[in-house]
Amino acid sequence: MVHSVDTQTKERVLIDESVMPIYRELRAEGSSDPEEKPFSTFKDIFMLAACLGFATGRDLQKLPGNTKTDIRETIFSENDLVVLKAIAISHVGDVEVLSTPGEILRIAEGFAHIGISEVKRYLLDTSGLPLWNLVDLVSPATKEGF
């Protein structure tokens, strides 16, 4: 079983209020069209943002001070947490980062903050509906060229 990170002080990831409109624009509400709002949770958008943020290779940024929305660590699945751990190990260059679960989430937050503008660029600012842009993004051909 994966060691739970909630034994540490940080039990949630924060999202800056300034980028919340992007999250809201992509999350399904009621009977909204999945082609326009393909995500059912903020958590999945956060995961995409974190992965894209890391992939940009840009330096990790500290989150602005006015963060408001948060996602509890318990919302993440075992696989999500393993991916976030991989990002943290890869970023720090040492597996010992696993001994500080709060740091894993802090790194994820930083990359998600960088990555959310990429999410907007790929899914919302590119022609076509967000769902099909997302399918292109996670399909093998795009991933290799990314």
Add this chain to the structure above:
Amino acid sequence: MKFEKIAIQNFRQYFGKQEIQFAKEPDRNVTVIHGINGAGKTSFFLAMNWCLYGRTVDDVSIIANVGELMSKEAVEQAATGERVEMTVDLIFSHDERRYTVRRSLGGEKHENGEVMLDDADEFVMMVSSRVDPQAKRVANPLGTMNSILPANVREYFLFDGEKIDNFAKPEASQQVREAIYLVLDIEILERAKDHLDTRAVEYRRQLKQISGGELWELIEQEEQIHKDKTAAENRVTEVESEINSVNNKVAAVDEHLRNIQDARNLQQRRDRLNAELEQRRTELKSTISRLATSASGASAALAIPAIERAITLLDQKRERGEIPSGIRQQFVQDLLEQLNCICGRPFDDGSPEHERLFGLLKSRLPGSIEDDILDTHALLKQIPASIEQRQSALSDLMQQRTNLNQIIEKFEDELDDVGRQLAGSPLEEIGQLEAKRMEYLSDRDQYNLEMGALQQKIDGFDDTLAKLSKEINRAKQEKSAQRLLTKKRDLAQRSADAINEMHQLYADDMRKKIEAKTKEIFGQLIWKEAHFKDVQLGSDYNLSVIDRYGKPARPELSSGERQVLSLSFIAAMSEISEGEAPLVMDTPFGRLSSAHRNSITQVIPELADQLILFVTDEELRDVAESNLKPRIGAEYRLNFEDLTGCTQIEKVS
């Protein structure tokens, strides 16, 4: 509410005083009042309504277009200057109380033979209870009557059987909604919401008056947007109704085409294509939804470089022996304590073997982290394969979507072809019908377009309102009156919104319960039970029957079947409302075939606490009569005497 007795005096053709006792025992709860056409059934029915509510109450017309109510014979027999009076007394029980009500109206007979009636009738109500059997006058009889059975709810319990099919007519959705709202008291929630909305508007107005500058302007903007939003929402309701109406018209044209021999084959082909299209569209919708679920959880595909690098780092650690592959810390410690290698060979303290084991122990991370590293390593190794699987599933779904789109396009082309063939038919009637149909479809497109624009507008209003609300809060001045009004306004608006939400949930719940009950009762009453598969009461409050082909059968329902559907709906409302209410029906079976009459008479005594039927002999005979017989607790016959023009009530023994 349960009726016990009625006494009618000088009311229409009921000259003098006549009375009947109603059946009210649970196992014999049916009162049957026989009468041929013109014998006085409707007058009797009117007498009950007039007694309880008068001619009108709160703008609800109870009795209209029925001419004079005073008995002509009573007027004829009165001497000039003599006072003539008509009265109807009703005794009923409700909520463990016994009520006696009397409505009377009179006047003096003039020399010209006319009676100059009093300005208003007199309504008296007395009440007694088990605790206090002495009857006392009720101070507010109209209000009390309205709380027992509101005038606007009355028509769902005391109704004219010949008009009962109204609920099952295609254009009756508004009436069905109104009935549910009234009978189940949902209207109260709606009124509460309207009241709170009005209060919020009033507080906003007051706030505007005592505010100034920026806040004043913001509040004005907010008010204007609220108005614009309400106007847009009202238009949405209108457009929904227009779309509904257009759909009904298209269905009527389709039905017409089905009945024309030269168009039948093409129309049937269109029906089949439409059914296929609907199915494929549902499949496409589900495929897109699955695609969204799959793609939105596939972001790990973008983290492959990070995953590969993490695996490499973990492998390097393992190769360096810094992460023992599953060997527990305790086990290494045991080897050190026993000075014995795992192969059984002893080693000395300070030997290279001892140093190596000791080094491993020192370099090891705490036990729980070690577990985490091992598990993370194992899970990371699995992720590339799981990404591949997900990508392969995505690819399959995309292929499925392409196939479905192609099939849908093919069906749409075929439908266009059917339309073209019908439009170009050499038979003028068919061509005209198809042209009309295309016109309706074009109207529907326009309405749908307008609906989209309205929804967009409403979303925009919501966004602006949310922003304005923030700005208003920011600009709020510190004056205590303003603060108080702002709080009141917010509270009223929030309460209105909360009640609105609750009201919608409750109304929806009630609608679903009534739908299920109507379906159950309709199944018991209809003789073509196998043909009609379902009864639906949609969110648009359209009451529809679904046939064995899964299609709405309402356009083809006979008037008798419509009557059965309406009756099922009324009985369902009565049952769901859980109130004790009688069903009083004037000529209920007139338009029904014997099969329906037979099944209804078998079931209906169970559907109401008390049943009062005004029937002709033709309506109630043979099997229907014998079905009701064991449940009849009182039976009367109305005998019209041709010589006097009056009706005498005779008890049937």
